[in-house]
Amino acid sequence: xxxxxxxxxxxxxxxxxxxVVYRPLGDYMARVFQSEKDSKVELAIYRFARIDPRAEQKxxxxxxxxxxxxFVGIVFLYVIQRVxxxxxxxxxxxxVPEGMSFNTAISFVTNTNWQSYVPEAVMGHTVQMIGLTxxxxxxxxxxxxxxxxxVRGFVRSQTDRLGNFWVDLVRGAIRILLxxxxxxxxxxxxxxxxxxxxxxxDVDGQVVANAPVACQEAIKELGTNGGGVLNANSAHxxxxxxxxxxxxxxxxxxxxxxxLTRTFGQLVGNKKQGYVLxxxxxxxxxxxxxxxxxAEANGLRPLEGKELRFGISGSALFANSTTGTSTGAINSxxxxxxxxxxxxxxxxMLFGEMTPGGxxxxxxxxxxxxIIAMFLAGLMVGRTPEYLGKKLGRKEVTAAAVSILAMPxxxxxxxxxxxxxxxTQGALNNPGEHGLSEILYAYASxxxxxxSAFAGITVTNDWFQSSLGLCMLFGRFIPxxxxxxxxxxxxxxxxxxxxxxxLPTTGPLFATLLTGAIVLVAALTFVPALALGPxxxxxx
Amino acid sequence: xxxxxxxxxxxxxxxxxxxxxxxxAYPAAVWGVSRIPGLHGNAEAVDTTLVAVxxxxxxxxxxxxxxxxxxxxxxSNKGELNEDYTKVxxxxxxxxxxxxxxxxxxxxxxxxxxxxxxxxxxxxxxYAEIQVSRxxxxxxxxxxxxxxxxxxxTEGTFxxxxxxxxLNRAIDAA
Numbered sequence: 001x002x003x004x005x006x007x008x009x010x011x012x013x014x015x016x017x018x019x020v021v022y023r024p025l026g027d028y029m030a031r032v033f034q035s036e037k038d039s040k041v042e043l044a045i046y047r048f049a050r051i052d053p054r055a056e057q058k059x060x061x062x063x064x065x066x067x068x069x070x071f072v073g074i075v076f077l078y079v080i081q082r083v084x085x086x087x088x089x090x091x092x093x094x095x096v097p098e099g100m101s102f103n104t105a106i107s108f109v110t111n112t113n114w115q116s117y118v119p120e121a122v123m124g125h126t127v128q129m130i131g132l133t134x135x136x137x138x139x140x141x142x143x144x145x146x147x148x149x150x151v152r153g154f155v156r157s158q159t160d161r162l163g164n165f166w167v168d169l170v171r172g173a174i175r176i177l178l179x180x181x182x183x184x185x186x187x188x189x190x191x192x193x194x195x196x197x198x199x200x201x202d203v204d205g206q207v208v209a210n211a212p213v214a215c216q217e218a219i220k221e222l223g224t225n226g227g228g229v230l231n232a233n234s235a236h237x238x239x240x241x242x243x244x245x246x247x248x249x250x251x252x253x254x255x256x257x258x259x260l261t262r263t264f265g266q267l268v269g270n271k272k273q274g275y276v277l278x279x280x281x282x283x284x285x286x287x288x289x290x291x292x293x294x295a296e297a298n299g300l301r302p303l304e305g306k307e308l309r310f311g312i313s314g315s316a317l318f319a320n321s322t323t324g325t326s327t328g329a330i331n332s333x334x335x336x337x338x339x340x341x342x343x344x345x346x347x348x349m350l351f352g353e354m355t356p357g358g359x360x361x362x363x364x365x366x367x368x369x370x371i372i373a374m375f376l377a378g379l380m381v382g383r384t385p386e387y388l389g390k391k392l393g394r395k396e397v398t399a400a401a402v403s404i405l406a407m408p409x410x411x412x413x414x415x416x417x418x419x420x421x422x423x424t425q426g427a428l429n430n431p432g433e434h435g436l437s438e439i440l441y442a443y444a445s446x447x448x449x450x451x452s453a454f455a456g457i458t459v460t461n462d463w464f465q466s467s468l469g470l471c472m473l474f475g476r477f478i479p480x481x482x483x484x485x486x487x488x489x490x491x492x493x494x495x496x497x498x499x500x501x502x503l504p505t506t507g508p509l510f511a512t513l514l515t516g517a518i519v520l521v522a523a524l525t526f527v528p529a530l531a532l533g534p535x536x537x538x539x540x
Numbered sequence: 541x542x543x544x545x546x547x548x549x550x551x552x553x554x555x556x557x558x559x560x561x562x563x564x565a566y567p568a569a570v571w572g573v574s575r576i577p578g579l580h581g582n583a584e585a586v587d588t589t590l591v592a593v594x595x596x597x598x599x600x601x602x603x604x605x606x607x608x609x610x611x612x613x614x615x616s617n618k619g620e621l622n623e624d625y626t627k628v629x630x631x632x633x634x635x636x637x638x639x640x641x642x643x644x645x646x647x648x649x650x651x652x653x654x655x656x657x658x659x660x661x662x663x664x665x666x667y668a669e670i671q672v673s674r675x676x677x678x679x680x681x682x683x684x685x686x687x688x689x690x691x692x693x694t695e696g697t698f699x700x701x702x703x704x705x706x707l708n709r710a711i712d713a714a
Contacts, residue, residue, distance in 0.1 A: 006698035041561070049553035061543060068547035072555055120612035130563035137562045138555070166554055173558060178566065185570045186579075192590060195574040195583040200611050204705065206593045208659065209611040210585055215570040232613035235656030237590035243697050300620045301629065304653035308604070308662040311699040333656045335617040342619075434619040456617030537621060 007293065007313025010247060014317070017251050018258055025255065026262020026274075032175045033148045033168060033267070042170055049166065056161035059488025062149055063481050065165035066142055070109050070477070073138065077105035077131045081123075090124030091199040099465040106469045108132050110476035111139035111358060113220070113227030113328055113451040114468065116459050120209035120231055125197060128229060133216045137181070140223030140256075141172035143360030146480050147260065150364045151267045153487030154388040157495045162487055172360075176256075177223060184218035184252055191248065192241035193217055213238050221252035224358040226328030226451040234318070234331040235307050246314050246331060253327045257281075257356035260363045268388055272506035277366055280514050281324075281356040288344055288355070289320040295341035295538075305333030316341070323348035326358030328451025335429065335438065335454035342437065342454065343534025349444045350522045350530075352407060358449065364483050366514075370505070371400040371486075373517035377503055386502060389495040399486035406478035407447045408525045410471045415443040415529070421463060429456025433540070437533035442468060447475035589705040591659040598678035599711060601663070601671050603704040604650055605632060608658025615656040629653065640670045662701035665694065679711055689714065 001009070038046070038053055046053045057065065080087065081096035081104060096104070100117050107114045113136070117123065123132070145168035152162050189195055195214040200207040211229045217239050220226060226233070234240040234249055258278065265274025293316035296302050306315045315332035322329050323345040334345050348355065354366040371387055375397050378385030385392040392400075418424050418439050428435040434454075441454040446468040453459075459468060504510065527535075574583035581587075592603040593610070607616040618625040632652040637644040648666040668690045676683040693707035694700060 001698060003699075010698055045554065045557045048557050049550050051550055051554075061547070064543045064547040065551065068544055068549075069551035069554065072548050072552040076552075076555060076559075118612050118614070129567045130559055133567060134555075134559050134563040138558060166550065170554065170558070173562065178562065182566065182569065186573055189570075189574050189579050189582055192582050194585050195571055196585065197571065198584070201585045201588065203588060203591055204593055204595055204708070207611045208585075208591050208593070209613070212567055212571060214574065214583070215567040218570075230613050232608070232615065232657035232659070235615070236613045237657060237659055237661060238585060241590050243699070301649060301653050303649045303655075304618065304620070305615045305656050306653075307655050307657060307660050308650055308664065308701045309660075309696060309699060314698070331656065333615045333617050336615070336619060338620055429617050430619040430622045432621065434621055437619075454617070455615075456619075537619075540621060 003297070003311060003313060006311070007317070010243070010313060010317060011289070014247055014250055018254060021255060022259055022262055025259040027266055029176055029259065029263040030266035032171050038167075039174075042174065045170055046166070051166050053164060053167045055164060057164055058160050059149075059162050059484045062162050062165045063484045066146065066480055066484070067477065069138075069169070070142065073109040073135060074105045077108060077135060078102060080127055080131050081105065084124055084127055087124060087126040089126045089197060093122055093124050096122055099462055100460070103465040103469045106472050107451065108135040108225070108227060109139055110449050110472045111143060111223070111225060111326060111361070112446060112449040112472045112476070113225040114446055114453065114472065115227055115451070116465060118231045119211070119229060125212055128216060129212060132227060133219060136216065136219040136223045136225040136227070137173050137177050138169065140177060140225065140359040141169050143358055144172040144176070145169050145360065146483055147360035147363040150367055150483050150487045151264055153490035154390055155268055156491045157493060159491050160488065162484070162491060177219065181215075181219040181222050184222060184248070185214045187248060188217055188245060189214045191245040193245060194238040210238060217249070218252065220329060221249045221327065222256065224253055224257065224325045224327040226322065228329065234329045235333070240331055242309055243314060246310050246318065249329070250318055250321050253325050253329065254321055254356060256359045257325055257362040260360070261356070264363060270506070273388065276506050276511050277370070278356075280511050280518070281354065281366065283515060284351065284355040284518065285320065285324050288324065288348055289317065292316045292320050292341045292344040295338045295344065299338040299341065305336030307331065319345050320348065322452060323450060324353070324355040324357070326353045326361055326449050326451075328445060330452050333455060334441070334452060335456045339534050339537025339540070343530065343538060345452070346437070346441050346444055346530070346534060347522065349448045349450050350526045351518055352404060352522070353448050353450065354518065361449070365479070368400045368403045368483065368486070369517055369521070370514055371396060372404065372521070373510070373513045374503070374505070375400070376517060377513055383501060386496055387505060389498070390490045390493050391496055395489045396486055399482045399489065403479040403482035403486070404521060406482070407475050410474045411443045411447040412529065414447070414467050414471050415439050418443065418463070418467065423461055423463060427458045427461065427464065429458070433533055433536040437537065440529055440533050443471055446471040449476050589703050589709075590661055592661040592704045593659070595708055599675055600708045601668060601675060601704050604660050604663060605652065605654045606658035607654040613657045613659055615658055616654045640674055642670050646670055661703050661705050663704055665700060665702055668702040668707070675711065679714075681711070681714055685714065686711075
């Protein structure tokens, strides 16, 4: 097979597999969040937490739930890293240093899973399992819950109730993520992924680190998390042994965000509303795949930082999918990509990660962008915009604007300060324009809760650990609070009837508007910064 | 603030309950399944050929350059406009051409570039080919036999590569 054909076959298999599960998974997720029944395990959890699962919450209580849960998650994760030396399976890796623990705790709770540490040297198996794996599940479930709350805002009318955060959280984790992750973990072991409680394995006289990889690998992709059990992440043969495991992992990191468009269509009672979002995601995903693939295929040294078994197409496909979602797992080193290819992965994040975006975060991000698109369309024709039967007034548009402006604000402030700090020079792995790209990429990754890196940059000094930690926090929770406020104000409204003047949001006109809004917002915000980094590189 | 504290308290209890299910029971269940005989070898990487480490001696095939510090994994993260790194690559090319006794333009890309993991078990068929005569000389095996072993270690569905770890063990056994 020529490399082009082989790549296209892989893309074809991936899309076919996604198409097969799209309806059943999307419909199943819709049922999970509509169901009136609780399982025995869930009831036991609610009793233990002293929660009434039938009590519905206002948007503010829902938001306090998200914040409170994330806060205790950060504290718990910080503490277990700081006392690692007394936990079993630590292999003398000792207590994780303060700055690194702080950064890692925030990173995993915010679904970023940025790694400033080398797992083989720093993290024992216990912290990986009871800390990082748990957050891989629940941070994804939080994103899912927020997305569902926003959809309820559109569906419900004249109420101040958005559902119960704890119920949405527990159901997302236990009914959706857990069974899928379990199946995926077993399938991954069959392809060759390891699952060992030992610290390493002897290979021809040298020790190579091993870990309980499969259980975390599965949820790391499925929950669009991305933090590797091993330093090389999904480039490591124990995490991703061959072309089939590679395709499975790409499938896993795309499947929930993709199927959620179906869930959305089901919940709002018009599946076409979901298809049009999927269409927009698909168009941008395909365009960016083409850019990254072609750029890498024509690089000066395309195999640097890539694994031979994945080749260029398997690496480009993974890179595009991991940055178009909020995963941030890598099977090749984006830092060694060409200016255009690496710039493509960066641009995917700068779009705000909605092609198709993270678990839940992708759906609510693109819905917020849809509101912006309808607002712009409303301005053009001089009419109060509507979306899904709700008027988009001052409150709604303000909340949407706050949600999309949070990421660029913290990103550009953080990267700007980092670029002028004298200490940054020593942290970079590459000189010139590419050095700036490393800084930009780091802050884009943190602010978007992606977690991948131009990993040559050394981010272990206090400035990077703390500023990137703050970017992850603000990049995660400002949009979440804004989205929940938006949901609250939408739910309070009456439904407006569809009239001849209503712009239909299921057709190509809306799709074009939405695509335009996504591209324009990113372009207007980031072109100046990109011009100094990846664009300059690509032209050199 | 009261509401935040109240929700955090509920959140802590939920987190603890979910930690038992997702952080203890789930990994334990996956680990339990991985003990099934057919899966155990994969799970523990018994006699694994998934990773390659460089071996001492001219009778072995050489894997791709590695930027990893074992037992950890990792790559160079060098960009393509990094001139210092271009020099490193040029030096590698010269050294390999000398070692194998071939012109520099016959040294393939994968031979001079570091992989992402630093443990890449594969080399291209072209890189294997230029190593055959040296390996045959140093191991005392006939060239034809070495070529057979290379053929046997060739793998891949969408890309065709040679597994160095499997190949070197076959040379040990031959």
